[in-house]
Amino acid sequence: MKLNRKARLFAMTVAASTAACSSINADSKDVSGNAMSEVSVAIADAMRAGQNQPARTIQFGDQTYPALAALGPVPVPPDNPMSDEKVELGKILFFDGRLGGDGSTSCASCHVPSMGWDWPDDVSLGYPGTIHWRNSQTIINSAYYDKLFWAGSSKSLEAQARSAAKGGVAGNGENDIMEARLALIPEYRQRFKDVFGDNWPKISNAWMAIAAYERTLVQRDTPLDNYLNGDENALTGEQLEGKELFEGKAGCVQCHNGALASDQKYYNIGVAPLERWEEDALAQITFRYELYAKGSTEEMYRKTKADPGVYFRGKLPAMKGKFRTPSLRYIKYTAPYMHNGSVETLEDVIDFYNKGGITRAGTTTAFPQTKSELIRPLGLTREEKQQLLAFLDAFSGEKMKTKRPTLPPYEPLFSEQELQEARK
Amino acid sequence: MRIRQSKQRPWLVAGVMAAAFTAAGLQAAEDNSRQLPPLKTDPAKAELGKRLFFDKRLSGDTALSCASCHQPESGYSYPEALSPGYPGSGHFRNSPTLINTVYKDQWFHDGRLGTNLNDVTREMITEDYLMNMDMRLMQERIKQDPVYVQMFKDAGYGEPSNGSVRKAIPEYLKTLTSRNVPFDNGTLSAAAKRGQTLFEGKAGCNQCHTGPLFSDSEAHNTGVAENFDIFLDPQRHQSFIAFNMFMGNENYMNLKRDVGAHVQSHKADGSDIGKFMTPTLRELKYSAPYMHNGTLQTLQEVVSFYNGGGGEDSNKSPLIRPLGLSVKEQRDLVSFLEALSGDPLNTPDYVWQADDYSYQVIENWQSARN
Numbered sequence: 001m002k003l004n005r006k007a008r009l010f011a012m013t014v015a016a017s018t019a020a021c022s023s024i025n026a027d028s029k030d031v032s033g034n035a036m037s038e039v040s041v042a043i044a045d046a047m048r049a050g051q052n053q054p055a056r057t058i059q060f061g062d063q064t065y066p067a068l069a070a071l072g073p074v075p076v077p078p079d080n081p082m083s084d085e086k087v088e089l090g091k092i093l094f095f096d097g098r099l100g101g102d103g104s105t106s107c108a109s110c111h112v113p114s115m116g117w118d119w120p121d122d123v124s125l126g127y128p129g130t131i132h133w134r135n136s137q138t139i140i141n142s143a144y145y146d147k148l149f150w151a152g153s154s155k156s157l158e159a160q161a162r163s164a165a166k167g168g169v170a171g172n173g174e175n176d177i178m179e180a181r182l183a184l185i186p187e188y189r190q191r192f193k194d195v196f197g198d199n200w201p202k203i204s205n206a207w208m209a210i211a212a213y214e215r216t217l218v219q220r221d222t223p224l225d226n227y228l229n230g231d232e233n234a235l236t237g238e239q240l241e242g243k244e245l246f247e248g249k250a251g252c253v254q255c256h257n258g259a260l261a262s263d264q265k266y267y268n269i270g271v272a273p274l275e276r277w278e279e280d281a282l283a284q285i286t287f288r289y290e291l292y293a294k295g296s297t298e299e300m301y302r303k304t305k306a307d308p309g310v311y312f313r314g315k316l317p318a319m320k321g322k323f324r325t326p327s328l329r330y331i332k333y334t335a336p337y338m339h340n341g342s343v344e345t346l347e348d349v350i351d352f353y354n355k356g357g358i359t360r361a362g363t364t365t366a367f368p369q370t371k372s373e374l375i376r377p378l379g380l381t382r383e384e385k386q387q388l389l390a391f392l393d394a395f396s397g398e399k400m401k402t403k404r405p406t407l408p409p410y411e412p413l414f415s416e417q418e419l420q421e422a423r424k
Numbered sequence: 425m426r427i428r429q430s431k432q433r434p435w436l437v438a439g440v441m442a443a444a445f446t447a448a449g450l451q452a453a454e455d456n457s458r459q460l461p462p463l464k465t466d467p468a469k470a471e472l473g474k475r476l477f478f479d480k481r482l483s484g485d486t487a488l489s490c491a492s493c494h495q496p497e498s499g500y501s502y503p504e505a506l507s508p509g510y511p512g513s514g515h516f517r518n519s520p521t522l523i524n525t526v527y528k529d530q531w532f533h534d535g536r537l538g539t540n541l542n543d544v545t546r547e548m549i550t551e552d553y554l555m556n557m558d559m560r561l562m563q564e565r566i567k568q569d570p571v572y573v574q575m576f577k578d579a580g581y582g583e584p585s586n587g588s589v590r591k592a593i594p595e596y597l598k599t600l601t602s603r604n605v606p607f608d609n610g611t612l613s614a615a616a617k618r619g620q621t622l623f624e625g626k627a628g629c630n631q632c633h634t635g636p637l638f639s640d641s642e643a644h645n646t647g648v649a650e651n652f653d654i655f656l657d658p659q660r661h662q663s664f665i666a667f668n669m670f671m672g673n674e675n676y677m678n679l680k681r682d683v684g685a686h687v688q689s690h691k692a693d694g695s696d697i698g699k700f701m702t703p704t705l706r707e708l709k710y711s712a713p714y715m716h717n718g719t720l721q722t723l724q725e726v727v728s729f730y731n732g733g734g735g736e737d738s739n740k741s742p743l744i745r746p747l748g749l750s751v752k753e754q755r756d757l758v759s760f761l762e763a764l765s766g767d768p769l770n771t772p773d774y775v776w777q778a779d780d781y782s783y784q785v786i787e788n789w790q791s792a793r794n
Contacts, residue, residue, distance in 0.1 A: 101556050102485045103512025129486035130561065168558035172484050176666035177513060177552045183665060183677065184658040200677060278790065281568050281783035288794050289564040302793045410658035414680060419652050422680035424698065424737045 058253050066258040068247075070228040071220040071329070074143045080158060080208045082215060089191045090213030092405045093206050098181045099165050101172030104128055107164065107210065110136040113402050116333035117217065122276060122341030123283065130169040133286045133307065135341035140330040140400060143215040144260045150339040151310045152266065152324045157211035162204075168293070169286055179203040187408030219330060223394040235394055242391025245384055250353065252388075254374050255325045261395060266310045266322035267372045270357025270364040273306035274340040306366030307340060321367030332396035346392055350385050354378045459608060460527060460636045465598045468579040473596025475575065476589055478776040481565050482549055484556035487511050490548065490593070493519045496770040499710025500600060505651060505718025506660065513553040514660035516651075516667070516682065518718035521711040523769060524704055526598045530641050533716035534685045535701040536671070541594035549589075553663035559586040568783040599774065602706050605766035612763050619760025622753055627730070629757075631743050632702045638764065643685035643699035646744050647735025650681050651717035682717065698739050709765035723761050727754045 056067035076082055093099060097106040110124045110132070111117045117138045119125055124132035134150050142148065148160035165171035165178070182188045182201035192201035195209065226234035235243065246252045255263050276283045291301050294312040311319040323339045337343045343352055348360060357375040358364050365371050380388070476482060480489045493507040493515070494500040500522035502508070509515030517533055525531070530538040537544050549555045549562065566572045566584040573584060581588040606612055612620065623629045634640045654660050668676035671687040685699040700716045714720040720729055729735070731754060734744035749757065786792050 098512065101512065101552065102487070102510060104485070127485060129481070129484065168484070168561045172556060172558070174552040174556075174666075176670050177662060180662040180665035180669065184662050279785060281785045284786055284789060285561070285564045285568050285783065288567065289558075289561045291794065292564065293558075293560045304794070305790055412656045412658055413661060413677075414655050416652060416656065419650065419655055419680055422650075424647075424650075424681060424739075 058247050058257065060247070060251065060254060063254070065253055065263075068224065068228065068243075068253070068257065068261060069259040070225040071141070071144070071218070071222075071259045074215050074218050076215060077156065077158075080211060082212050083195065085191070086195045086209050086212045087216050088213075089188075089195055090209035090211065091402075092191075092407065093210050094213055095404055096407050098185075098407075099171065099173060099178050099206060101127060101174075105171050107139075107161065108404075110164075110170070111139050113400070113404075116140075116330065116335075117400070118334050120335070122274060122336055123286075124170075126169045126286070127172045131280075131282045131286055132169050133283070133290050134339050135336065137326060138330050138334045139214050140217050140219055141260065141327055143211075143218060144327070145262070145264060145324075147264055147324060150323045150326075151313055152264070153313060157214050158207045161207040161210045161214075165207075169289065175203050178206070181410075182206065184410050184413055185408050186411050217400065219397050219400060222329065222397040225397075227394070236390065238387050238390040239394050240391075241384075242387035242389070243394075245380070245388050246391055249384070250378055250380060250388055251374065252353075256328050261328040262325040264324055266319065266324055267374070268309070268321040268323075268365055268367055268370040269353075269375050270371050271323075271338045271340065271352075272342060272359050272361070272363035273366050274342050277305070308367070309339065318370055320370050321365050322370060328392060328395045330396050330400075332393060333399060346389055347385070350380070350388055350392075354380045354385065458636055458638075460524065460601060463526065463598050463601060466579070466595055468575070469581075469592050469595040470599050471596075472572075472575045472579045472581075473592035473594070474599075474774070475571070475776045476566075476593050477596055479781055481781060482555060482557060482562055482589075483510070484558065485511060488555055490555075491775075494522045496775050497710075497768070498712075499523055499707045499765075500769070501711040503712070505713050506653060509553045509660070509663055510556045512659070513663045513666075514657055515553060516654040516660050516664040517716055518713065520703060521707050522597060523600045523707045524602055524637060526594065526601070527637055528639075528641065528704075530701060533700045533703075534687050535641075535643055536688050538688075541597060542590045545590045545593045553666060559589075562586055562589065565783070568786075569781070570784050571780060600769055602766045603769065605706070606763040607760075608766075613759060615756050615759035616763040617760075618753075619756035619758070619763075622749065622757050623760055626753070627727075627747050627749060627757055628743065629730070633705050638705035639702040641702065643689075643696070643701050644741045644743065645684075645698040645700075645737055645739045646730075647698075647737040647740045648700070648715045648717065648729075649719055649735050651719050654682070654717065655680060684716065695739055698737050705761060705764050707765045709762055710768060723758045724754070727757050727761075 056069065058065045058067045094107045097104045097109065099106065105125075105127055110119045110126075112119060117140050119136040123134060124136035126132040137150070142160075143157060146155065148154040148157065149163070154160040154163055163170075165173045166175075179201065182192065182203070188201050192198060192205060196202065196205045198205070223234045223239070246256075255265065255267060257263055274283070277287050287307075288301070290307075291304055295315070296304070300308075306321065308320045309323045311317075311322070313319070331337070331346065335345055337346070337349050343349050343359065352359055353375070354377065356377040357371060477490045480486050480492070482489060488508075488510065491500075493502045493509075495502060497503075502519035505518060507515040507517070507519040520533065526541065531541075531544045537547060546559070547554075549557045550559060563584060563586040566576075566589065576582065576584045576588060576592075579588075579592065581592070602608065606616065623633075630638075632640050632642070632644055654664055664679075664682070665676055668679060668683070668687075672690070673679070673683060673687065681698065683697045685701065686694070686697045689696040703716075708714070708723060712722060714723070714726050720726050727749070730744070731747045731749045733746035734740060
């Protein structure tokens with residue numbers, strides 16, 4: 001009883017923190033089978049103040065969801081305003097492995113620009129001597145999330161950068177050494193001074209600059225955005241069919257809604273444990289490490305064989321195996337998919353949902369008791385799956401490229417003469 | 425307080441005592457106060473500690489083992505002035521020998537840890553410019569190695585854990601003690617005996633180099649010159665800055681000298697700046713170069729340094745003054761210092777020689793307990 005109350009409180013907190021979203025906790029609702037085929041797009045009566053577009057919602061069964069929408073201007077937190085100089089600094093830092101343990105691993109090591117700004121394998125690269133245990137996510141449009149990482153453990157890009165740089169299987173850095181490194185790179189001293197006004201670079205400001213850079217990695221001119229902005233020719237006929245399925249029969253919009261195509265809530269959709277955990281010694285090490293480091297009971301540490309996801313944050317059984325809905329934007333370039341990268345292609349993703357959260361190999365989640373009721377066989381025809389696939393293509397525009405910056409070199413802080421003249 | 429006592433220890437008295445011993449014809453071997461007490465070690469725990477000591481997987485990116493900076497061939501120290509430190513960083517001090525370290529009650533050149541070797545081991549493994557290891561990850565790595573699983577069990581530790589690693593390594597360190605030392609065996613050469621007389625008399629070495637370890641476990645400023653490589657190599661300098669930042673030293677960005685034991689005493693007047701812990705003189709034969717920053721290459725240079733009254737420093741100990749030793753006397757002193765080293769500890773008894781560090785997949789993973 002007590003647990004249930006806590007679970008509800010958590011769900012309310014999650015819902016309340018989700019911007020531009022109805023407060024419905026979809027996971028706890030019973031959606032009738034009839035609802036799947038019966039859809040209407042409702043235009044809200046009232047025009048929202050200051051906006052040309054009417055507020056749009058999607059009616060799905062007896063629930064209302066935010067409709068897909070064109071991506072608006074990137075949100076910028078008031079305590080980290082944008083400037084060209086800050087973005088430029090953040091870009092260099094994003095590529096600099098010296099923000100990490102042994103100087104080898106930068107943000108760009110696992111968020112590789114040419115590979116979708118994520119990592120092209122199931123689980124991420126990891127710090128030398130390790131592998132990671134989750135699939136690294138694209139940082140394109142990550143600025144629109146109000147919670148970062150698969151379990152939503154960071155509340156801002158600034159906090160996400162810090163956690164990634166310091167994690168034992170990610171950057172493995174520590175504040176003091178990273179801050180000292182910045183101080184011995186004259187170009188950084190000057191840039192941090194210009195941007196933040198401090199005599200010496202502060203490591204906390206490095207995360208600010210990186211976050212500012214990430215806020216420029218935004219794609220707002222996808223076919224879908226163009227269509228939603230009034231260009232009726234932006235989507236093909238097949239894609240429009242797919243959109244209808246997305247908002248209707250396939251039920252995708254129940255979670256993938258709004259401008260980000262993510263409700264930023266947590267669901268267990270039935271993704272099976274990663275096979276690599278059974279056959280790769282390093283993966284087994286990482287898996288146990290995460291169970292241990294994120295805080296488990298003895299029993300859980302001993303027995304768990306699948307990623308408990310958001311459970312680590314609230315420690316409630318109902319949270320096991322749930323992960324934050326990812327955006328569908330830029331997914332054309334970010335294979336493989338799911339929190340553990342275990343689904344290789346978008347065709348496979350559609351098949352997975354069509355089967356009701358069962359993988360091609362016939363496996364599903366290790367936490368069946370928390371699997372979302374929204375996930376059920378869809379009965380899509382081959383043609384419908386094609387249409388859905390075509391529509392998913394509309395969430396991505398051109399591949400976003402960047403030129404790797406030249407990293408500024410270290411230089412001694414003192415001259416030999418200054419050292420000789422020092423009084424002892 | 426203890427430092428004051430050491431300053432006030434009248435070296436004149438020491439000289440007189442040394443003269444008295446010599447007059448009585450006593451040999452060094454009969455001076456029981458200079459003998460290292462015998463130790464009991466647990467063979468299974470020490471064997472486990474030995475394997476761990478040489479295992480690079482105990483560092484964050486698996487680049488370094490304890491033995492990378494504490495090399496058996498160099499008396500479990502590093503053969504260059506400054507030890508390398510973690511990749512991407514660098515170290516700013518000379519690795520001291522680990523032989524006989526188990527007898528110490530304070531560790532590091534600045535004496536910042538005075539608890540036990542379990543804590544020292546933790547510091548070495550986790551510190552970001554040393555081995556930069558998340559010990560939770562280290563524990564899981566070790567659990568993936570069947571050799572370790574068996575060895576931990578045999579040692580009575582149960583399953584591998586980071587806590588037991590920090591016990592097993594010190595148990596191994598207990599085996600790294602001086603063996604067959606001429607001084608202990610009473611087999612000093614004539615030159616070494618003359619050197620001992622100087623050591624305890626005219627040269628005044630035993631004012632600080634006292635007891636079985638030839639160390640008073642206290643900090644003194646002898647005026648050792650700074651090693652500029654610390655500051656001219658940004659990767660060493662960054663570690664130095666990070667360390668001083670972490671230790672709460674003021675004005676750490678502008679420091680141009682290693683403040684030494686100031687990190688443990690933090691005297692407001694700065695009179696403790698530049699003091700370093702008296703090192704043991706045992707096994708010096710293998711542990712060149714010398715001093716906290718490795719700036720003296722040979723024992724001859726060390727003796728010459730003290731004979732000249734040490735270096736320049738406003739905080740220099742009054743114990744350090746010109747000695748007026750002849751060239752022959754300096755040679756005799758070096759002979760004595762060399763007689764404080766025993767057999768090299770580089771045999772399989774001390775060194776894990778099998779290259780058997782590998783992980784193994786847990787086959788029945790789904791049903792196995794983690």
